[in-house]
Amino acid sequence: MTQYDFDQVVDRKGTFSLKWENIALALPTASDDCLPLWVADMDFPCAEPIIKALHERVDRLIFGYSVQSHPSYYAAVTGWFQRRFNWQIDHDDIFFSPGVVPAIGFLLEALSEVGDGIIIQPPVYYPFAKKISEYGRTIVTNPLIYQDGRYTIDFADLEDKLSQPSNKGMILCSPHNPAGRVWTKEELWQIASLSEKYQKWIISDEIHCDIIRCNQTHIPLEKVYPQYKEHIFTCTAPSKTFNLAGLQLSNIIIHDAQVKDYWFHNVINKVGLSSPNAFAIVAAIAAYNEGEEWLEAVKRYLDDNVRYVEEFVQNNLPKIKVVPCEGTYLMWLDFSAYGLQADELEKMMQKKAKVALDEGYIFGEQGAGFERINIACPRSILMDCMMRIKNALSNV
Ligand SMILES: Cc1ncc(COP(=O)(O)O)c(C=O)c1O
Known part of the structure; x- marks a missing residue:
């Protein structure tokens, strides 16, 4: 070892x-x-395997346009989530974004209209609120309950917010930054079932899924409630896990056909985000396969x-x-x-x-x-x- x-x-x-x-x-x-x-x-x-892969890539001398849509890339990503979380992801459902934060913006645009309410659970990673405002949506808060030094979800308030027709969905932070919670299966189940009850979508930001205490277990939201997975949009990345934030690559899991369509037309064609950084691809493959x-x-x-x-x-x-x-x-x-x-x-x-x-x-x-x-x-x-x-x- x-x-x-x-x-x-x-x-x-x-x-x-x-x-x-x-x-x-x-x-x-x-x-x-x-x-x-x-x-x-x-x-x-x-x-070390990441450093080695990057050195080898540098030695190939040319850094032209690159694509990650290659079986070895998808095998590395899907293999990781299968091994670590027993979560099977179809490679057609993996979409590239340079970061999770821009992806949240794209998803907000795909899933809601200007003025719509989007629920977040403060205190929470501040770019959530920023993105909601920048895209002209309305921030709706379901503050976490802070009691006896620990955070939990106020489910009565969440249900109230989800039940309001003007609110279209929520951004879940799982695990939660900064409250430090790794949500339990029961908590995740309740979030998903309430969302289903009121037909609201969930953007589940799981960028921290790999960095949890050794005695904890992270469960992907989609795994807890697979029957509703078309309405769950999971944001993942090797950036926090393997300290690769500067390489700018994340994998957004989308099942819904209309949102996929939006991604092809707007993110890939209109914005032009089709080609990840050449170094990010090899680093991600090495990380997921050997990290x-x-x-x-x-x-x-x-x-x-x-x-x-x-x-x-x-x-x-x-x-x-x-x-x-x-x-x-x-x-x-x-x-x-x-x-x-x-x-x-x-x-x-x-x-x-x-x-x-x-x-x-x-x-x-x-x-x-x-x-x-x-x-x-x-x-x-x-x-x-x-x-x-x-x-x-x-x-x-
Ligand atoms: C919950 C959460 N989402 C997203 C990000 C950043 O994502 P990216 O750098 O991929 O845009 C962070 C970084 O701290 C984070 O804590």
Whole structure:
């Protein structure tokens, strides 16, 4: 078995990294001297088979237009979901998008009209709300219930929202970023059955499906409720799983014939998104075919990072509540006991602690008073971050 050294600190400066070099692009009040644990990519080197495949591709010297619609690509993608989730995907149902976020925009356009209500479950990944607004749809919230330090779904409210004719569907985040939930079979079943009852569609963003704690199980929504799969649109990608976000490739699973038609006419022909990055194709094939051992090792390291943060907070910062992180590598910490306004907390992190985190309020008003910490980094960086936070809060 290969030994992996996730403690190794890799210098990302000088690589055009959004996280390490261009912080102020997304976090205008933060500065480049902040320790960055914000945007969701990992500070770990990629799996060796991916690096090897990319080297070999470079050695082929020519980087012309490329297509992924090749049996070896589909076999890698479908093989992964079959092995890992016992989910059989027909390769005719796999559609390319450079990212999940643009795909959500395309799906919104295909599935709804300007003004229609789209349900989201805040605090949630903020581009959901942004995409709904950018496409002229109406944001409808079904806030998660935060009780005893854990998040659950308010099903009575969800049913109310789904029952309203002006609301056309929902965007589900599964696993949930930033609430850290890996939804249970029962929860997923209830979401799908309510959607069926009111004939509403679901965009199920499952980009974090592979990065969950070792004792957790992710179930694709479609697997829980196959009888309704024409109305479920699942967004998957190797980007979070294998740290390939910069290569820009995701796989969107569409069964519905009309939406497929929309995709051919609008996304592929009109927008011209037919040709993925030449490197992304070989990286994805190597990742899905040969990346499993690396992924399992990363998951174990992340489990230890989660434990480290939990213990650090318990021993040093007991006023903070750590929300259980069942899935994703993004931890969600509740600072509300400090009684700071959201902007004061932000200032405390960026100006005093000198850490760049994702502020809770950007995930919706329900997130005010929280911080999201990206723990996919060597332990030494995480320790530095936690010490900085401890020192900054020492007199508060
Ligand atoms: C839930 C969720 N969806 C989508 C994305 C990003 O997707 P992409 O980079 O493929 O657009 C992220 C990144 O953090 C995410 O957390």
